[in-house]
Amino acid sequence: MDTTLATFEQDVIKASLLAPVLVDFWAPWCGPCKSLGPLLEKLEAEAAGKWKLVKVNVDENHELATHFQVRSIPHVIAFAEGQPVDQFVGVLSEGQLREFLERLVPQGAPASRVDAQTALAEGRREDAYALLQDALAYDPGFDDARMDRIEMLLEDNRIDEARNEVDLLSPKTTQGIDARFNAIKTRLDAVDAAAELPPTDALEARVAQHPEDLEARFDLASALIARRKYAGALEHLLEIVQRDRAFREDIGRKTMLSVFDLAAHQPELVAQWRRKLSASLN
Numbered sequence: 646m647d648t649t650l651a652t653f654e655q656d657v658i659k660a661s662l663l664a665p666v667l668v669d670f671w672a673p674w675c676g677p678c679k680s681l682g683p684l685l686e687k688l689e690a691e692a693a694g695k696w697k698l699v700k701v702n703v704d705e706n707h708e709l710a711t712h713f714q715v716r717s718i719p720h721v722i723a724f725a726e727g728q729p730v731d732q733f734v735g736v737l738s739e740g741q742l743r744e745f746l747e748r749l750v751p752q753g754a755p756a757s758r759v760d761a762q763t764a765l766a767e768g769r770r771e772d773a774y775a776l777l778q779d780a781l782a783y784d785p786g787f788d789d790a791r792m793d794r795i796e797m798l799l800e801d802n803r804i805d806e807a808r809n810e811v812d813l814l815s816p817k818t819t820q821g822i823d824a825r826f827n828a829i830k831t832r833l834d835a836v837d838a839a840a841e842l843p844p845t846d847a848l849e850a851r852v853a854q855h856p857e858d859l860e861a862r863f864d865l866a867s868a869l870i871a872r873r874k875y876a877g878a879l880e881h882l883l884e885i886v887q888r889d890r891a892f893r894e895d896i897g898r899k900t901m902l903s904v905f906d907l908a909a910h911q912p913e914l915v916a917q918w919r920r921k922l923s924a925s926l927n
Contacts, residue, residue: 692750703718757790800910832871859888
């Protein structure tokens with residue numbers, strides 16, 4: 646597929662979060678490009694989704710060529726996890742290209758995780774569960790794949806199964822500073838808290854009667870997080886931030902950050918509340 650400056654972020658940066666992307670900078674007048682292009686297309690077809698080819702016509706996209714310091718073509722840059730990770734200039738043989746791709750395309754457990762992410766993006770949820778299980782069978786200590794699975798279980802409200810998976814995470818994740826794990830912990834803590842709290846309508850009445858009661862606001866936010874009503878939870882968490890940053894060691898702001906991760910599938914909601922939080926902190 647072809648891309649432009651306007652679509653580059655979607656076609657390359659975001660796409661490379663699911664699978665590696667090769668960006669082929671070329672031009673119609675470039676003889677070597679006419680040799681490399683079809684070979685890349687052939688290998689992409691063989692790969693069956695394990696990596697993606699995107700083409701940039703440098704004559705029509707000077708800004709992109711300048712940004713990536715493309716001075717000679719063909720010039721191929723490989724992206725993974727949203728970042729450029731490797732590149733080459735000129736024409737490689739098929740064997741050399743295969744070696745290049747072997748370094749780029751995940752194998753074993755990482756490959757199963759990539760396939761799971763692709764399945765999830767395509768709406769094949771059960772396939773994604775199975776592929777993540779394959780990844781964990783290859784490598785039980787592959788915490789990124791396990792957290793993918795935990796996040797899916799939480800989205801599907803399979804709380805007990807999610808807890809069981811959390812118990813299998815390594816100490817480097819559970820005892821370190823990991824934003825994804827903190828978000829998972831926030832949801833599970835909210836579920837635990839909600840089980841001991843009064844009904845949501847009673848909490849709402851308590852907050853309405855005593856707006857300054859930050860403990861009540863945090864209880865209500867926890868109940869809403871447990872029910873995945875993130876917009877309502879963020880409203881009360883922001884109120885805590887605005888009223889008292891020191892309350893429970895800045896728990897309002899810290900919990901908002903975790904909710905942003907929990908609500909990552911709602912980018913407009915997250916962007917809106919990130920702006921509000923930033924404005925409150927300035």
